[in-house]
Amino acid sequence: MYAQMVKSEATQDDPEQLAAFQARIDAGEKIEPKDWMPEGYRKTLIRQIGQHAHSEIVGQLPEGNWITRAPTLERKAILLAKVQDEAGHGLYLYCAAETLGVSRDEMTEMLLDGRMKYSSIFNYPTLNWADIGAVGWLVDGAAIMNQVPLQRTSFGPYSRAMIRVCKEESFHQRQGYDAIRKMAEGTPEQKKMAQDALNRLWYPSLMMFGPSDKDSVHSAQSMAWKIKMNTNDELRQKFVDQTVPQAEYLGLTVPDPDLKWNEERGHYDYTDPDWSEFFEVIKGNGPCNTDRLAARNKAWDDGAWVRDGLLAHAKKKAGRQHAAE
Amino acid sequence: MKNEWPLWEVFIRGQHGMSHRHVGSLHAPDAEMAIKNARDVYTRRNEGVSIWVVEANHIAASSPSDKGPLYEPSESKVYRHPTFFDIPEEVGAM
Ligand SMILES: [Fe+2]
Ligand SMILES: [Fe+2]
Numbered sequence: 001m002y003a004q005m006v007k008s009e010a011t012q013d014d015p016e017q018l019a020a021f022q023a024r025i026d027a028g029e030k031i032e033p034k035d036w037m038p039e040g041y042r043k044t045l046i047r048q049i050g051q052h053a054h055s056e057i058v059g060q061l062p063e064g065n066w067i068t069r070a071p072t073l074e075r076k077a078i079l080l081a082k083v084q085d086e087a088g089h090g091l092y093l094y095c096a097a098e099t100l101g102v103s104r105d106e107m108t109e110m111l112l113d114g115r116m117k118y119s120s121i122f123n124y125p126t127l128n129w130a131d132i133g134a135v136g137w138l139v140d141g142a143a144i145m146n147q148v149p150l151q152r153t154s155f156g157p158y159s160r161a162m163i164r165v166c167k168e169e170s171f172h173q174r175q176g177y178d179a180i181r182k183m184a185e186g187t188p189e190q191k192k193m194a195q196d197a198l199n200r201l202w203y204p205s206l207m208m209f210g211p212s213d214k215d216s217v218h219s220a221q222s223m224a225w226k227i228k229m230n231t232n233d234e235l236r237q238k239f240v241d242q243t244v245p246q247a248e249y250l251g252l253t254v255p256d257p258d259l260k261w262n263e264e265r266g267h268y269d270y271t272d273p274d275w276s277e278f279f280e281v282i283k284g285n286g287p288c289n290t291d292r293l294a295a296r297n298k299a300w301d302d303g304a305w306v307r308d309g310l311l312a313h314a315k316k317k318a319g320r321q322h323a324a325e
Numbered sequence: 326m327k328n329e330w331p332l333w334e335v336f337i338r339g340q341h342g343m344s345h346r347h348v349g350s351l352h353a354p355d356a357e358m359a360i361k362n363a364r365d366v367y368t369r370r371n372e373g374v375s376i377w378v379v380e381a382n383h384i385a386a387s388s389p390s391d392k393g394p395l396y397e398p399s400e401s402k403v404y405r406h407p408t409f410f411d412i413p414e415e416v417g418a419m
Contacts, residue, residue, distance in 0.1 A: 314355035
């Protein structure tokens with residue numbers, strides 16, 4: 001998902017305390033920042049929420065790429081609002097992670113030097129306007145699948161951040177579907193572009209849910225702690241089931257010749273993405289990894305004088321006020 | 326880190342005369358910027374008509390380990406709730 005393959009940390013705590021902690025989670029209680037928690041819970045959450053936050057921030061790049069080239073002023077205003085929401089999502093999540101004792105700057109630095117990851121999906125390019133529609137429809141659609149259950153996660157600040165995020169996501173998916181629908185119902189060339197966007201983004205969207213359950217080594221502990229609510233394959237299946245009829249409505253074809261409704265299971269059978277491609281992208285070898293990190297590093301470096309200047313100004317002003325009192 | 330902007334807690338009062346409610350936090354160099362940032366981060370959809378910000382390190386909070394001494398005393402005082410008292414039906418609504 002926005003957090004993929006989050007490694008869960010081993011915990012070496014007093015068994016009695018651990019059991020009491022697990023009992024609170026099982027009873028549906030929320031864990032708050034000042035409550036006792038196992039070190040592994042804290043560290044895993046920092047990694048997961050941090051990765052989620054970084055995804056929101058890096059995720060602005062492929063869409064921001066098209067703001068100035070949106071086909072109409074209305075689409076431009078909508079996309080601008082959507083991308084601004086993603087900045088907000090990043091900020092809600094960073095704040096939630098900070099309550100666990102990591103600083104914002106530490107997290108930023110870990111993103112910038114590659115110690116922390118962001119979702120593999122944002123290492124794919126947005127080549128044309130149809131891709132922007134497809135991103136809202138598929139990528140935000142996949143994000144929603146994962147974020148809705150996370151509203152019930154055990155960690156209070158994370159749950160509250162997810163509730164805010166979910167309130168805003170539906171707009172994201174609907175504006176995307178609306179944009180790609182315009183193209184699917186447009187000229188033959190436009191329809192071809194819509195189909196091409198779906199062809200390129202379908203499997204990367206399926207990868208967002210992370211490796212298949214049989215290769216997903218960190219799930220059990222995270223699920224017991226309720227920081228992961230569903231398995232990767234469960235969510236992927238739900239996404240496929242939801243998205244196929246939406247594609248059919250558009251008259252577009254999901255690029256999977258083996259896709260078919262399985263009456264017995266009550267689900268679509270579908271082909272898994274190429275996992276070797278997924279692992280390459282995670283390792284840094286996707287089409288845009290270098291560009292994305294370079295863009296984030298440049299923004300951070302170019303903004304340093306503003307951050308320092310505003311802080312110096314604030315300190316000077318506070319000093320003056322102090323002297324006058 | 327050394328030059329990180331301080332953390333501010335943000336409280337927003339919605340449209341309908343409710344109290345300010347904690348909505349989240351953000352970083353800003355000073356109060357003025359914190360309010361401006363809070364406008365952008367927390368009120369993009371008409372969520373509020375008034376913003377309070379306070380530097381997070383100025384908030385004093387009760388500790389989870391005081392839960393017992395602080396809140397248990399009220400558990401035994403059921404008479405503080407109106408449903409503790411039976412009012413005869415003939416008396417009517419009260
Ligand atoms: Fe988002
Ligand atoms: Fe979104």
